[in-house]
Amino acid sequence: MGKVHLYGENRLSRTPALYIPSRMDMDTLLVLVEAMGGTGSVTFLVGHHFLPEVAMVDYMERESSLIRFDFAGKDSRGLRERIRGEFAAGRSVLFVPGTPVRHASCVSDVPEPVMEFFSALHIAPVPVFVGFYRDGFERVMADEPEYDRAVVEVCAKLAPGPMAAEGVLDAWLQASSYYFSHQPQVETSLARMLVESMRKYSHVRLEEGADDTSMEYGKLLGVAMAMARWISKNVKERRVGVLMPPSKGGIIADLACFLAGVVPVNINYTSSESGFESIRRQSGIKRFITTRPFKEKMSLFPWPENKKMIYMEDVFNQIGTARLATWVAFAKFAPMSMVSRVFALDKYHGHDEAVLLFTSGSSGVPKGVSLSHRMLVGQLMQLQCKMFMPVGSAVLACLPIFHSFGLAVCALMPLAYGLTMVTYPSPLDAKRLNELVVKHKCRMIATTPTFARSMMRRANKDTFKSVGHFMVGAEKLQKPVEDEFFEKCGIHLMEGYGLTEASPVVACCMRVIGPKPGMPYFMPEYKFGSVGQLLPGHAVRITDPDDDNVRLPITKPGMLWIKGVNIFQGYIGREDLNKEILKDGWLKTGDLASVDLNGILSIGGRRSRFSKIGGEMVPHEVVEQSIESCITKPEGFSGRPVIIMGVVDAKKGEALVLLSAVHHSKLTDALAKIKEDLVAQGLPRLWCPREIVPVERIPMLPTGKTDLKSCQMLANEALGLPV
Numbered sequence: 160m161g162k163v164h165l166y167g168e169n170r171l172s173r174t175p176a177l178y179i180p181s182r183m184d185m186d187t188l189l190v191l192v193e194a195m196g197g198t199g200s201v202t203f204l205v206g207h208h209f210l211p212e213v214a215m216v217d218y219m220e221r222e223s224s225l226i227r228f229d230f231a232g233k234d235s236r237g238l239r240e241r242i243r244g245e246f247a248a249g250r251s252v253l254f255v256p257g258t259p260v261r262h263a264s265c266v267s268d269v270p271e272p273v274m275e276f277f278s279a280l281h282i283a284p285v286p287v288f289v290g291f292y293r294d295g296f297e298r299v300m301a302d303e304p305e306y307d308r309a310v311v312e313v314c315a316k317l318a319p320g321p322m323a324a325e326g327v328l329d330a331w332l333q334a335s336s337y338y339f340s341h342q343p344q345v346e347t348s349l350a351r352m353l354v355e356s357m358r359k360y361s362h363v364r365l366e367e368g369a370d371d372t373s374m375e376y377g378k379l380l381g382v383a384m385a386m387a388r389w390i391s392k393n394v395k396e397r398r399v400g401v402l403m404p405p406s407k408g409g410i411i412a413d414l415a416c417f418l419a420g421v422v423p424v425n426i427n428y429t430s431s432e433s434g435f436e437s438i439r440r441q442s443g444i445k446r447f448i449t450t451r452p453f454k455e456k457m458s459l460f461p462w463p464e465n466k467k468m469i470y471m472e473d474v475f476n477q478i479g480t481a482r483l484a485t486w487v488a489f490a491k492f493a494p495m496s497m498v499s500r501v502f503a504l505d506k507y508h509g510h511d512e513a514v515l516l517f518t519s520g521s522s523g524v525p526k527g528v529s530l531s532h533r534m535l536v537g538q539l540m541q542l543q544c545k546m547f548m549p550v551g552s553a554v555l556a557c558l559p560i561f562h563s564f565g566l567a568v569c570a571l572m573p574l575a576y577g578l579t580m581v582t583y584p585s586p587l588d589a590k591r592l593n594e595l596v597v598k599h600k601c602r603m604i605a606t607t608p609t610f611a612r613s614m615m616r617r618a619n620k621d622t623f624k625s626v627g628h629f630m631v632g633a634e635k636l637q638k639p640v641e642d643e644f645f646e647k648c649g650i651h652l653m654e655g656y657g658l659t660e661a662s663p664v665v666a667c668c669m670r671v672i673g674p675k676p677g678m679p680y681f682m683p684e685y686k687f688g689s690v691g692q693l694l695p696g697h698a699v700r701i702t703d704p705d706d707d708n709v710r711l712p713i714t715k716p717g718m719l720w721i722k723g724v725n726i727f728q729g730y731i732g733r734e735d736l737n738k739e740i741l742k743d744g745w746l747k748t749g750d751l752a753s754v755d756l757n758g759i760l761s762i763g764g765r766r767s768r769f770s771k772i773g774g775e776m777v778p779h780e781v782v783e784q785s786i787e788s789c790i791t792k793p794e795g796f797s798g799r800p801v802i803i804m805g806v807v808d809a810k811k812g813e814a815l816v817l818l819s820a821v822h823h824s825k826l827t828d829a830l831a832k833i834k835e836d837l838v839a840q841g842l843p844r845l846w847c848p849r850e851i852v853p854v855e856r857i858p859m860l861p862t863g864k865t866d867l868k869s870c871q872m873l874a875n876e877a878l879g880l881p882v
Contacts, residue, residue: 596625699713796820
């Protein structure tokens with residue numbers, strides 16, 4: 160039992176109490192029972208249809224008294240009286256959960272119906288967090304019995320009442336966040352993590368979709384090492400700009416920076432001149448890595464003067480073919496101790512900056528987000544807990560590496576876990592992307608709903624038959640898109656949620672889970688309108704949208720705050736903003752959300768995407784989805800058809816304006832029809848748009864997000880309001 164570590168023993172109640180663990184196996188059970196005073200002080204509680212493993216049941220029946228109960232029943236009063244009777248006899252009651260049908264790495268094994276039952280008991284519970292962890296980087300938050308160490312933390316006793324279950328889940332999530340963040344692996348440098356993995360999986364390939372070439376990870380690492388040595392000798396600054404698409408060159412450039420101890424600043428190569436100048440000024444970068452062919456292709460970008468450019472082809476010409484071959488051999492065969500010494504792999508780690516990205520600027524000026532080594536290593540560990548795929552499984556990598564989702568999920572995750580990376584420089588070429596999915600039998604696609612819709616239009620029922628996980632994020636997945644995708648392609652789009660400031664993934668759904676014969680209890684990954692379960696190691700806090708100091712139960716919609724190893728420490732040079740959004744390690748996301756008792760996160764939308772009309776909060780996304788469900792789109796139309804924007808209104812504070820790419824004539828009639836349809840769907844008249852503004856298309860950013868800043872400008876200009 161040396162691998163079980165007990166914490167919070169001083170919180171064990173001096174008087175009998177009800178203990179609710181998040182999960183349990185035999186080893187953790189024995190440790191907890193001993194700390195509670197032995198079996199003579201404990202009565203066990205299990206569910207009739209939710210039994211632990213046979214050996215545990217045998218032990219409980221043999222060593223102590225055992226209450227079996229049907230949590231699907233309604234007799235909370237009967238169970239409450241039995242528990243009170245045990246208390247009167249001087250015995251605590253320890254609930255021992257079974258193992259429900261579930262995906263790996265859930266925060267608990269206690270499904271929502273059981274949690275709700277505990278609230279109905281009106282007995283003050285003592286939450287007990289139990290976490291199983293493994294050494295190394297794969298499946299760090301393990302499932303019994305495949306773990307190297309277990310944590311058992313007795314949390315503070317809660318008040319009884321109808322919100323007790325929310326309090327129990329909240330305690331588990333906070334403990335989970337703490338212990339995941341304190342796993343020793345998170346202090347590893349990103350460079351070391353990637354080097355060790357790429358040597359281990361040196362045979363796995365990067366497949367270049369632009370020209371159908373490929374390169375083994377072992378060779379890729381060697382080429383990056385050669386360039387890293389060049390950077391170490393020729394670049395004196397701590398940061399260097401990288402202007403490259405998702406490609407072999409882009410991956411090599413970032414890897415070379417990691418190995419050289421230089422921070423890559425992955426820059427949006429579709430930025431305006433003012434946006435690019437803002438990035439240069441904020442980051443202080445003076446040198447930029449790219450290639451001449453890419454520079455020529457992106458001729459409209461405000462490129463820096465030539466003397467500040469580092470052209471990768473020139474670097475490799477200087478190094479020479481023979482020297483490159485030597486570095487490839489070194490990457491594959493040199494002892495790891497020598498590799499570590501040559502590249503000082505542990506010089507930067509932990510909270511040291513690893514990558515600098517800038518937010519999309521969809522609602523304002525781009526902000527610099529410094530991603531540390533521990534943030535990215537922690538995020539990769541979190542992703543692997545949920546997205547585990549066999550070595551060599553193909554991932555479509557078409558999102559730009561200046562996009563946090565593209566960098567972490569499409570680029571770094573394959574390198575870290577031996578997955579085939581299928582690159583393509585643009586997420587817009589749906590026809591070619593579909594061809595690559597079929598050719599390489601891609602198992603995972605990560606993109607945005609806008610790009611997914613475009614791929615669907617050019618797909619047939621067999622295009623995605625190899626795909627097990629089709630993840631979408633960065634913008635809200637609309638129900639019509641989800642339904643049409645499943646009807647045409649037979650695959651569920653799985654929506655996730657993240658922020659650049661969170662490295663970026665906070666929650667995702669990997670598959671639809673349901674009960675099995677003989678096991679009615681299950682931990683669902685998905686429910687309609689949600690973004691899936693929280694990734695391991697996340698805690699959440701919900702506050703009143705208008706008052707950060709007013710805490711709400713986590714199941715009640717409100718302002719979402721998150722905490723975890725992957726959360727950043729603030730925007731560069733923006734202490735004014737940092738004071739508003741960061742408090743004691745908690746990040747204020749700006750999104751309205753709630754978490755159900757299964758740990759599933761539902762996003763209500765950006766706080767900025769609500770309008771306060773006549774004192775009532777009106778969600779733009781709900782109105783948009785309702786309008787899209789009843790309008791007719793022209794045949795062959797692709798892209799987003801409508802978007803709601805809020806504008807200043809003298810009488811009601813704000814008014815809604817509909818930007819439409821499908822309404823260009825008879826606007827008065829169209830608006831009347833929309834209002835009629837919205838009211839028929841049960842929406843208040845207050846939620847109906849005041850005007851329609853016809854546009855050629857809804858402005859979009861290269862990342863697939865809606866360009867909210869441009870949309871607001873269009874709405875204001877059309878109504879003669881200040882821009």
